[in-house]
Amino acid sequence: MRLPLTSETLEDHCYRELRQMILGGHLVSGEKLVQEDLAVRLGVSRTPLRSAIARLERENFIKLTTRGEAFVAEFGPRQIADVFEMRAVLEGLTCRLLAPTIERKHILYLRSLMASVKPAVEGDDRDVYRDADVEFHTYLTNLVTDHPLGRMLESLHLIMAMSLAQGLLRAPEETFGEHIQIIDALEAGDPDVAERAMIDHIRRTIAILRQRTDAGEPPPA
Amino acid sequence: MRLPLTSETLEDHCYRELRQMILGGHLVSGEKLVQEDLAVRLGVSRTPLRSAIARLERENFIKLTTRGEAFVAEFGPRQIADVFEMRAVLEGLTCRLLAPTIERKHILYLRSLMASVKPAVEGDDRDVYRDADVEFHTYLTNLVTDHPLGRMLESLHLIMAMSLAQGLLRAPEETFGEHIQIIDALEAGDPDVAERAMIDHIRRTIAILRQRTDAGEPPPA
DNA sequence: TTCGCGTTCACTGTATACGGTGAATCCTGA
């Protein structure tokens, strides 16, 4: 048994490791997760591994059959759109809650973040912009402390990161302006406007995803 | 070891049992959950019990210390309001998704449900009305299948049931009309109106809860 | 009495052993 060099639990370790394996494509969609194999691969016993799997299942990264077999979930445009649907309203709520009291320094950070990727927008450097996009949403989420909302959004963000790993869904010049609008609304301290701006922002992306679903486009495998 | 009389897993059993113990007040807020004690009390080993605890923790019924000790979460007006905040937007989303395609029979059921409690509203029979209230929201949630939204709302509904166990937060004559409005919007098939009706409905309750929080009213203990 | 320190103990995380069950495989008879 491995000594706990860090104070982190082995379950946490497995959780993050598995997540990374899914994100990094080392575990592909639909692949079966055999507990014993994975356990030796991660150097732990089945006990903490099982906990990690259960957690990932609740976060929709893993599907279980009635008999307990675990498979990596499939992420097509449909599934991503479903998750984004929840993200839209929950991140909208985030903005609503933040607007009245958000501190100036956070506004400044968000502005500087967007300013720093302006060249990427103009040069259409999508990799750079994508990271900023994720950071923008993650940063906002992390500002809501002492509220169960934060934890709920964590797992959804991962799915966002995953979907973006395959490339941006909308052009930077489009979403850039929307981010600015959100920041403006937060700075103005208007909960309704801020909430609406965020919801509309994400729902425009959902529209794209739904188009792909309707077109029957399969996940890029 | 108990034989699996039902196909249900022991973890599921523990989960429901614990939930019920919390709801029923057999486990009170702030009480520590000692794994071994609970295990013998439920007639199982610690293994499935631990899974159940982990699950309840993710659903905010149980808080864990850094060292893994589990305590029953505290549910004051503040915590309930926080959860209701998420319920508002997620159930709003439920209505938005349902509106375009909801079947007539479901509309009819909801109408008959409300009609059946009309006397309770007029007679101010709050116990009867409360059950119908929970049923109204639960029924709608269950209509959304094939979407992660349903599972996400499950745990939140439990907290609603819990808060209502202590009595209604608003007068039936107030919420009754709002329920009707929601049904009307669903029947009309208008996603925006249906979403807004649900959100407003729940947010009015949140306002009440926030008043109690501001007044510093402690949980009834 | 009170503070400090060591010992004990309770309780957790983790490993491992065990029994059961569905699926795959192989054998047998037509």
Next chain:
DNA sequence: TCAGGATTCACCGTATACAGTGAACGCGAA
């Protein structure tokens, strides 16, 4: 050759054993 049934096997849920770690408690010194 092919269908059907028995047997094996792989894998999961659960129980239990073990080791580590704070916290509580008691004891001795100031």
